[in-house]
Amino acid sequence: MGLDRKDLLGIQDLSIDEIEEILTTAEHMEEILTRPIKKAPTLRGITVANLFFEPSTRTLNSFTLAEKRLSADSINLSAASSSVLKGETLLDTAKNIQAMEVDVMVVRHSMPGSPHFLAKRLKASVINAGDGCHEHPTQALLDIMTIKKNFPSFKDLKIAIIGDIKHSRVSRSLILGLKKMGAKITLCAPPTLLPLWLEPFGVEFEYSLEKTLPGKDILYILRIQKERQEESFLPSLREYIKNYSLTYEKLRKFASKEVLIMHPGPINRGIEIESRIADSEYSLVLNQVTSGVAVRMSILYLLTQRKLYGSKD
Amino acid sequence: MNIQFKDKRILLDKMEMQRTIERLSSEIIKDNPDIEVLCIMGIRKRGDILAKRLANILKKTTSWEIEVGVLDITLYRDDLTIYGPKPIIGSTYFPSSIDGKEVLLVDDVIYTGRTIRSALDEIMDYGRPLRIKLAVLVNRGGRELPILPDYTGISVELGEKEEIQVLLKETDKEDMVKVVEVKNGIR
Structure with missing residues (x-):
């Protein structure tokens, strides 16, 4: 029952129940977007890094807004302006970001499987924001x-x-x-x-x-x-x-x-x-774009709540 | 592990609950002679049902324009880090803008006061009401914040390991408030 996982890497390994939970939570999140003050304090103290090694406007802005709507702190890192240009590996970049006490990393990369690679090696939650021709x-x-x-x-x-x-x-x-x-x-x-x-x-x-x-x-x-x-x-x-x-x-x-x-x-x-x-x-x-912010709020909430409570096992 | 409860005593039966809600509404009427519009916000779960019942009585006995909304305070809780299991979110619903309005906040039980603190925060994020008052069916001790209800159905002091259970026929098939003993687990 329910979403109890550290990372969201692909649809492939999600059960129908997990998909339903994400969607139901997203519907409630959408209500926040209709308020005069479009913000809830839920993720205060949670830090999210958006690691986008491929260009994006919609997905990056949608994630950034979702983070802000739930009061998380977020940083954006793009390949063009990072030490990736100086030859740092993906894992080193991610581990350095994690060392700054970041809780969630949203990763977009042209190499299929790179979010999975990071998820296995990081304590932080990893959300796949598009990996090559694999999943989004x-x-x-x-x-x-x-x-x-x-x-x-x-x-x-x-x-x-x-x-x-x-x-x-x-x-x-x-x-x-x-x-x-x-x-x-x-x-x-x-x-x-x-x-x-x-x-x-x-x-x-x-x-x-x-x-x-x-x-x-x-x-x-x-x-x-x-x-x-x-x-x-x-x-x-x-x-x-x-x-x-x-x-x-x-x-x-x-x-x-x-x-x-x-x-x-x-x-x-x-x-x-x-x-x-x-x-x-x-x-x-x-309508898709609007749903996007709500779905990403839902995923951020569900992954970080697991983090706060600790896994059931 | 499921927490088990043992019934200890009944505080309000069906008739007494009905009378208590009626008394609450007459107190509210007496206390607010000049109201025109009242927005009643019930806190999920059960506070929203009580809010509807209060609204029905007030609609019959006053000429007030009554609006009813629902608050789900999950996203505003300050104990998200402490207790499990992961709370399920419900939707908040405001009937209309609350700017400049009289708001009556309704909940079934007031205990630590933290739920009400969260509810106040959520309302403030939505607008600037003229005044917020609080009505509860049961006031039990154990406050951790300086919050007091304006209208109280029944006050009760509980012993160690005792809990209040509010049953409402809309969700629990019967109307009853009882004290139960927690058999195992932490409350």
């Missing part, structure tokens, strides 16, 4: 929270994930999470961006956007990572837009009228999604 658990949790607010149940919910699935840690965590909750998932992308090794996850594959759209409750659009186009996964961006860009016209023609659109951001308007849809009533994009 807090994003998946905020997505699941956003879906939960709009649908009574995950059972038989039909969700299509469309776009650069190969490079997306968001999709990996989301698939794991949604499968646990009981949703039906269809992945849609050009063959080069749709790795077949995802088949054991129990998802359907579809190469045609037109065939993917009908009957879905949610369309989850992923960002085309333009920086990776030089690796020639796509013949050209124009061809991708022609075949896979979600336009208003395609949406009205093929998708259900009640369909909702999600996107983890940042949006490339006019590439994976037409500007008009991103701003339409179909879009949950900004």
